[in-house]
Amino acid sequence: MNTIADNIRQIKALLPEGVTLVAVSKFHPAEAVRQAYDAGQRIFGESRAQELKAKQQLLPDDIEWHFIGSLQSNKVRDIIPFVHTIHSIDSLKLLQEVHLQAAKHGRIVNVLPEIHLAREETKHGFTPEECKALLQGFNPADYPFIRIVGLMCLASDTEDMAEVQREFHCLHTLFVECKQAYFQKDDSFRELSMGMSHDYLPAVREGSTMVRIGTGIFGNRK
Numbered sequence: 632m633n634t635i636a637d638n639i640r641q642i643k644a645l646l647p648e649g650v651t652l653v654a655v656s657k658f659h660p661a662e663a664v665r666q667a668y669d670a671g672q673r674i675f676g677e678s679r680a681q682e683l684k685a686k687q688q689l690l691p692d693d694i695e696w697h698f699i700g701s702l703q704s705n706k707v708r709d710i711i712p713f714v715h716t717i718h719s720i721d722s723l724k725l726l727q728e729v730h731l732q733a734a735k736h737g738r739i740v741n742v743l744p745e746i747h748l749a750r751e752e753t754k755h756g757f758t759p760e761e762c763k764a765l766l767q768g769f770n771p772a773d774y775p776f777i778r779i780v781g782l783m784c785l786a787s788d789t790e791d792m793a794e795v796q797r798e799f800h801c802l803h804t805l806f807v808e809c810k811q812a813y814f815q816k817d818d819s820f821r822e823l824s825m826g827m828s829h830d831y832l833p834a835v836r837e838g839s840t841m842v843r844i845g846t847g848i849f850g851n852r853k
């Protein structure tokens with residue numbers, strides 16, 4: 632059986648230079664994170680505030696913690712003291728709360744608006760139009776404690792890889808439009824967070840710069 636270290640090595644061998652691997656450790660114990668850490672992995676993704684907080688306390692300080700799940704405003708303060716990047720900003724209210732809490736801690740937190748492209752109604756996020764309206768109205772000078780570093784999406788949960796690829800292509804197109812319209816002189820807007828265990832290769836082909844992989848590294852979640 633492959634170890635966590637083997638899985639990380641194999642995935643990294645398939646990722647082009649410059650694509651960041653976020654190891655999604657949700658529902659896996661701190662011990663599994665430790666094994667990945669010992670294999671050199673430093674960036675981990677979690678989807679629940681309590682679980683992230685508990686693991687952060689047990690694990691080394693040089694881990695870069697990313698939050699990738701849906702986040703309630705009242706949970707922001709639990710993770711803001713240490714979270715590096717929040718991939719799943721799905722409302723202006725949440726963006727404002729992240730800024731408020733980050734300001735209290737004097738930290739700058741990276742954020743990515745989550746874009747809803749999938750067919751499923753259950754998925755979160757801004758439509759492309761809503762995203763453009765958000766960025767149009769966003770004045771970085773009003774938000775010195777957050778940095779919008781890119782866009783994130785989850786593709787439809789389907790076997791239809793052509794559909795998945797189409798959605799990734801749409802996110803890439805939206806990213807390029809937003810970059811030109813709102814971030815032309817801002818180098819920090821440069822990430823496309825897309826691709827999970829089953830669809831990271833098509834995501835990378837469509838320009839992903841951050842893949843979020845759980846099962847492919849840690850095995851099935853209980």
Ligand SMILES: *Cc1c(COP(=O)(O)O)cnc(C)c1O
Pocket residue numbers: 655657678699700785826827828829843844845846847
């Ligand atoms: C769980 C999760 C992942 C990882 O999914 P795998 O299929 O286990 O790779 C990636 N992104 C988000 C937003 C998730 O919630």
